[in-house]
Amino acid sequence: MLYPMSPKVVELKRKLEGFMDRHIYPNEERFYREAEELGPWKVYPVVEELKPLARAEGLWNLFLPDSHHGAGLTNLEYAPLCEVMGRSHLAPEVFNCSAPDTGNMEVLERYGTEKDKERWLKPLLAGEIRSCFAMTEPAVASSDATNIESSIVRDGDHYVINGRKWYTTNATDPRCKICIFMGKTDPDNPDRHKQQSMILVPMDTPGIEVKRPLPVFGFYGVPDRASEVVFTNVRVPKENMLLGEGRGFEIAQGRLGPGRIHHCMRLIGLAERTLEKMCRRVRSRVAFGKPVSEQTVTQERIAEARIMIEQARLLTLNAAYAMDTVGNKVAKAEIAMIKVAVPNMACQIIDWAIQAHGGGGTSNDFGLTQAYATARLLRLADGPDEVHRNQIARLELKKYSNA
Structure with missing residues (x-):
């Protein structure tokens, strides 16, 4: 191994x-x-x-x-x-x-801060409360996070927050007590990556309205509790600013690297489970005089699924090793590659499994529709395929900048 x-x-x-x-x-x-x-x-x-x-x-x-x-x-x-x-x-x-x-x-x-850790990290680690992360916005193409329009404005010893966010996972959960909010503190800064900041916002602060849950392919609450949230003149103490003004992108990169690889690790497990369901199904069904498992198209798909899972796992382990040895920033190409490869792999295998299950595969009885919703949303969450592909291509072309 x-x-x-x-x-x-x-x-x-x-x-x-x-x-x-x-x-x-x-x-x-x-x-x-x-x-x-x-x-x-x-x-x-x-x-x-x-x-x-x-x-x-x-x-x-x-x-x-x-x-x-x-x-x-x-x-x-x-x-x-x-x-x-x-x-x-x-x-x-x-x-x-x-x-x-x-x-x-x-x-x-x-x-x-130590105060933040005592108030929020400790109960999160104990599983007593939950949290949300408010970054994506409905009014702009949030695949380019510099487009974010929400504002965080200093007012004496407080910051005043305004903005409309969506796909804010967990916001509808009654245990959700703290939000990490990303918005602009310096919208005129010529460096577009230093305009944004992240700040801690308790969910019981006046001015926060969780407008609605957002379904993912018709599922509410599974695979996650995507939500739309409006922040109107929400005031929080200046001490709630994380790391300092203008450092939102710095925090985001530190946060999203592990998040992206965790999504990929979980998707590999979901793909394995799906392949297992597919194999059991085709061995138990007969069509046109022989088990579906003996149809060559089925065998080809099973073989391709096994190859794709193994490729994705090795790519993900390689990214994990790079993150451990050279750090998330240096490992950005490896992280970007798995974020493209693994959700696409899972989508294809789940689609084949749905096909193998026949009409039943489109129901909720076999967990395949829920699995597909997860895999498909992860081609968008934490950055869409296109953004990661562009980054991979730029890093590749950079190798030949002096050619």
Whole structure:
């Protein structure tokens, strides 16, 4: 194996897989039912019931590197564990390893004051509250984050915040208590990447209105609680500014690198689970006198799926290794490559699995429509394919700038 697992990771993976078998897979049907019946404004009881069990087994905050709060795993060590969690929509939050809380916790760990950590990081690490990240806006093409129009204006000992955000994950969750908000503090700065800042905004601050949940392919609350939020003259203390004015992009790059690779790790697990469903399905169905598994088109798709998953996993492990050894900034090409390759891989394999399941594949009975919604949205979340491809191409062309 190119990237062998340490004994510590092997043991954690064994425990994690056992927990998935005992508690996650048997409760998936209940999870989807609660999400549908209760909707995105409510807490799903099954999640809260399972979280103490995961914590008791030491399967908690595994994502957080270099910290006494987590397992102290590197990105490379976390990869196979995150992949296991990605096999089910229910799993990540149960282990306190779900977005956007993971990214927000890392921001608070790196850039928050001791007061911030006590007030927000501590309950987030305990799984007692949730958080949201307000960056994308409906009025501009947010694939270019310098387009962001929301304002953060200094007024004495406070900042006044105004803006309309959407796809703000978690905002409808009643446990969502803190928002990391990105807006412009210096819109006239000639350096467009120093116009933005990030600031902590408690969700009970006057002037915040969670307008509506946003469905992802018709799903509310699964795979996430995407929301539209309006901020009108929201006042927060100046101490809530993270790192300093004009440093929003700096924080974003530190936050989005791990977030992007975690998404890819989970998607590899989802693709593995989907391929497993596909293989079981085609072995159990007969068409035109022989099992569907013996149809050559089916075998070709299964073979291609296995190749694509292995390629994606190696590319992701390579990116994790680069992040651990040379840092997120230097590893930006590797991160960009997986952010393009892995969601596209997952979309294709899930599409083949839907086809193999026939009409039933388009229902919610097999978890394939939910899986496709996840994979397809991740071709947009944390930067669309086009942005990452452009970055990869620029980095490649730069090698020949003196040719």
